Amino acid sequence: MALIVGCQQSADGADRARGSAAPTSPAPHHGTVFxxxxxxxxxxxxxxxxxxxSEKAVARVIxxxxxxxxxxxxxxxxxxxVVHISQGYSPVDEDGDGDxxxxxxxxxxxxAPHPGDPGGGGGPHTLVADCVYKAGGGRVKETACDGSGKRKPQFKIESAVATRPQCPSWTDLYVRLRGDKPVGCAHRV
Incomplete structure (x- = not known):
């Protein structure tokens, strides 16, 4: 059985498919890498x-x-x-092999909102200008500085330094950060 599908341009300039049946194929892929x-x-x-x-688009890969x-x-x-991409079958992939x-x-x-922005209350990184609360067990969790998160902020990270002794004397809490300045110096809010 052969399926014949062609395209016809409508009066508004859009391409329209015509044929006796719609082809079945994976969802379209929009880049060379998923x-x-x-x-x-x-x-x-x-x-x-x-x-x-697309009206369904909510976020862009940066x-x-x-x-x-x-x-x-x-x-x-x-x-x-962060979107974790696991190895395995996917109906949409970069080379069509299902992997x-x-x-x-x-x-x-x-x-907006952008929880990854400083003070935004989320994102995968804790940054200078972010707010945190004590979560127990020596851990802290990020929350929105404006108080709109599930938990109210207890501390605000004001600076980042290489070692704890470099924090200002007003520091109430040390927060682990990523990068070449891994110590966040936070004060109580």
Whole structure:
């Protein structure tokens, strides 16, 4: 059985498919790498790549790396969330073989809010100008500085330094950060 499908341009200039049946194929892929830099995604039951012009697009990839976030390069500081890409079958992949390699995509929301911004209350990094609260067990968790998060802020990170003795005398809490200045100097708010 042969399926014949052609395209016809309508009066409004859009291409329209015509034929006796619609072809069945995987969802269209929009880049050379699944969720590659600059690609956009939607949040349905699972995160999917969609054209950035789609009404379903909610975030853009601002970094894409192989491996795991804990061992790979850090996402940019303004990352709002991270999408973990597992190895295995996917209906959308870069070469159509059904296999998407393991990695992660650093995502930035197309519209506010941006929890990855300093003081925004989220994102994968804790930054200078972020607020935190004590979560128990010697841990702290980030929360929105404006108090709109589930927990009210207890401390605000005012600076980052290489070692604890470099923090100002007013420091009430030391917070572990990433990078060449891994100590955050925080004061009570």
């Amino acid at each position: 969720l590659g830099p600059g690609d956009c995604g939607s949040r349905d039951e699972q995160f999917r790549e969609v054209p950035c012009t 970094g894409r790396h192989g491996g795991r976030p804990s061992t790979g390069p850090a996402c940019p500081p303004v990352t709002d969330f 998407v390699g393991q990695g992660y995509a650093c995502m930035r929301n197309l519209q």
